[in-house]
Amino acid sequence: MKADQEAPPPSPGLEDLAIRCREVCRSYGKLKVLSNLNLTVPQGHIYGLLGPSGCGKTTLLKCILGTLKISRGHISVLGKPPAFPGHQVPGRMVGYMPQDLALYNEFSISDTLTFFGRIHGLSATDTQTRMDFLVDFLDLPHNSSLVGKLSGGQKRRVSLGAALLQNPQLLILDEPTVGVDPVLRAKIWQHLVEIVKTGKVSVVITTHYIEEARQANVVGLMRNGRMLAEGEPETLMKQNSAATLEKAFLQLCETSDQVGSKHSTYPQGGVLESGQSLESGREESQPILGVGPGPVEELPKYSADWKVRVKHVMPKWRNIAALIIKTTVRMKRMPGSLFFQFLLPVMQISLMCLCIGGDPKGIQVAVVNNETSSSSFSQSLLSFLDNSSVQQVNLSHAEAFAGAYNGEYWAVIGFGKNFTSYLTKRMIQRQVSKEVVDGGSVHVWLDLTNRQIALMLQKKIKDAFEVHQRGKYFTYYFSLSHFSFQFEEPIYGSMNSDFTTFVTPGAVLRYRFSPHDHLLRYCMSYGFPPLTLSCRSLFCLSLLSLSLPLSLLLLSLSLSLSPSSCLSLSLSLLSLSLSVVLSLSLLLSQLSLSLCPLS
Numbered sequence: 001m002k003a004d005q006e007a008p009p010p011s012p013g014l015e016d017l018a019i020r021c022r023e024v025c026r027s028y029g030k031l032k033v034l035s036n037l038n039l040t041v042p043q044g045h046i047y048g049l050l051g052p053s054g055c056g057k058t059t060l061l062k063c064i065l066g067t068l069k070i071s072r073g074h075i076s077v078l079g080k081p082p083a084f085p086g087h088q089v090p091g092r093m094v095g096y097m098p099q100d101l102a103l104y105n106e107f108s109i110s111d112t113l114t115f116f117g118r119i120h121g122l123s124a125t126d127t128q129t130r131m132d133f134l135v136d137f138l139d140l141p142h143n144s145s146l147v148g149k150l151s152g153g154q155k156r157r158v159s160l161g162a163a164l165l166q167n168p169q170l171l172i173l174d175e176p177t178v179g180v181d182p183v184l185r186a187k188i189w190q191h192l193v194e195i196v197k198t199g200k201v202s203v204v205i206t207t208h209y210i211e212e213a214r215q216a217n218v219v220g221l222m223r224n225g226r227m228l229a230e231g232e233p234e235t236l237m238k239q240n241s242a243a244t245l246e247k248a249f250l251q252l253c254e255t256s257d258q259v260g261s262k263h264s265t266y267p268q269g270g271v272l273e274s275g276q277s278l279e280s281g282r283e284e285s286q287p288i289l290g291v292g293p294g295p296v297e298e299l300p301k302y303s304a305d306w307k308v309r310v311k312h313v314m315p316k317w318r319n320i321a322a323l324i325i326k327t328t329v330r331m332k333r334m335p336g337s338l339f340f341q342f343l344l345p346v347m348q349i350s351l352m353c354l355c356i357g358g359d360p361k362g363i364q365v366a367v368v369n370n371e372t373s374s375s376s377f378s379q380s381l382l383s384f385l386d387n388s389s390v391q392q393v394n395l396s397h398a399e400a401f402a403g404a405y406n407g408e409y410w411a412v413i414g415f416g417k418n419f420t421s422y423l424t425k426r427m428i429q430r431q432v433s434k435e436v437v438d439g440g441s442v443h444v445w446l447d448l449t450n451r452q453i454a455l456m457l458q459k460k461i462k463d464a465f466e467v468h469q470r471g472k473y474f475t476y477y478f479s480l481s482h483f484s485f486q487f488e489e490p491i492y493g494s495m496n497s498d499f500t501t502f503v504t505p506g507a508v509l510r511y512r513f514s515p516h517d518h519l520l521r522y523c524m525s526y527g528f529p530p531l532t533l534s535c536r537s538l539f540c541l542s543l544l545s546l547s548l549p550l551s552l553l554l555l556s557l558s559l560s561l562s563p564s565s566c567l568s569l570s571l572s573l574l575s576l577s578l579s580v581v582l583s584l585s586l587l588l589s590q591l592s593l594s595l596c597p598l599s
């Protein structure tokens with residue numbers, strides 16, 4: 001690999017190390033979990049990481065794996081920092097068994113191992129061979145058993161199998177022997193001892209059973225985010241004149257506490273006198289006590305060319321395929337989840353469209369028709385206007401505009417007294433005067449305070465006239481261009497106002513006012529003063545304003561959770577019931593609105 005070629009020659013002994021951590025610090029917010037921690041895992045060794053609960057073992061393992069970033073210090077895993085571009089840590093080079101099992105309950109054992117095999121790019125044959133071995137070795141139930149139906153210990157063994165699957169160079173096992181019977185525990189240790197014998201595989205293992213760690217080649221004793229001691233188990237016991245590793249650990253803790261109280265203000269990391277690290281020529285028999293800053297080591301510099309970096313950030317096809325197959329298998333095993341994933345959104349959208357998708361009804365429009373003859377074009381044109389949406393009110397010019405300015409009418413439609421003769425002239429003659437064009441045009445003055453209604457009115461007027469001329473004058477080769485609509489300067493608003501200008505006041509109101517104002521805007525958008533609403537519609541609209549955001553919130557929450565979880569199921573059900581309430585309230589409010597006397 002290019003990155004390898006560009007890296008300067010590593011410092012002596014570095015290639016013999018599987019993991020090297022120097023002055024590693026990591027905090028969660030204000031909580032300092034790892035403090036100037038040093039750790040050295042030689043190649044081909046089993047490293048037992050011991051320490052009380054909460055001392056930071058899992059955090060350290062995640063930092064080594066590269067899934068957690070360190071705040072300070074340096075980590076090198078199999079020659080490069082974890083998550084370095086092009087480096088397969090995390091990836092195929094490392095097998096990780098987490099403390100909290102990351103398994104899918106709907107998967108069978110075979111699905112689980114096949115999934116991890118795909119992720120690591122193993123061929124189907126290799127996966128099958130390893131699977132057969134692991135099922136037998138870990139004493140697992142039949143391949144087809146569902147993970148969800150396995151016992152806690154069996155699940156841990158499946159997780160261990162997934163970590164061992166691709167024969168990684170480094171195994172990181174976070175408490176693999178919890179819940180495992182002593183016979184199998186011994187078998188697991190025996191297997192670990194065997195695989196490290198080749199010198200090519202290294203293992204880091206955490207365990208609460210301190211004594212079982214005596215089988216490790218090296219143990220590290222951690223406390224409060226620091227490494228108290230690191231060395232061979234026998235040596236540590238000898239150094240602390242202890243008969244067991246547990247006693248040696250106790251002794252080290254006491255010594256650490258005494259030194260800590262003597263030097264209550266010791267600098268970070270300098271807990272005890274600094275020792276030598278494994279790779280710097282330390283005698284194997286001598287434990288490293290209080291791995292402090294130590295001699296300044298020169299850190300190798302790493303670089304990767306842009307192609308490796310790009311490849312590193314790009315998603316891999318085999319991972320995408322593995323995820324697609326995973327989702328398909330889970331859906332197949334949980335047909336109920338299909339309902340929530342696909343049918344629920346379809347239902348919600350359909351109900352929403354059913355309830356609020358219709359055009360507003362009974363929009364009042366003032367008509368000023370100066371033509372008196374019943375056979376005039378203007379009369380027949382107006383008869384084609386959709387009467388369910390548009391309610392025509394015949395008025396004089398003055399009354400029509402006075403009403404429109406008072407907000408009683410959404411538009412004024414005007415016809416000149418010679419509309420029919422001028423329009424006929426326009427149809428026959430190629431060139432006509434401006435007066436004829438003007439007189440033969442339909443004049444429309446819109447109230448643009450509600451853009452939605454104005455747009456709907458424009459469409460309805462054009463549709464009506466199009467239908468009219470098609471039906472009656474098609475034989476005369478009469479095209480729509482002969483009709484001219486003149487949309488005059490609007491009564492309120494501007495012809496050139498953009499969508500943002502229209503939406504902003506509503507959006508401001510939405511965040512500024514309570515559901516009552518939602519109600520007000522809802523009413524106004526339908527052109528009804530709120531006072532004409534019945535109590536029922538008031539109640540429905542209040543429900544509507546509350547249930548919509550709640551239902552959406554619950555739905556998004558439930559989708560972000562695992563579909564199999566109880567919480568996800570109940571949230572989805574709650575969301576469904578809320579959306580039903582929402583749809584019903586919308587339906588009822590529309591009913592109420594259509595029954596209201598229009599003012």
Ligand SMILES: Nc1ncnc2c1ncn2[C@@H]1O[C@H](COP(=O)(O)OP(=O)(O)OP(=O)(O)O)[C@@H](O)[C@H]1O
Binds near residue numbers: 028052054055
């Ligand atoms: N995601 C997190 N956010 C905040 N604090 C965390 C987080 N994960 C762990 N901690 C805290 O960091 C400390 C070390 O946790 P960690 O899981 O590394 O301990 P551990 O040694 O692995 O414990 P155990 O042996 O019980 O698993 C604990 O105090 C824990 O509460």
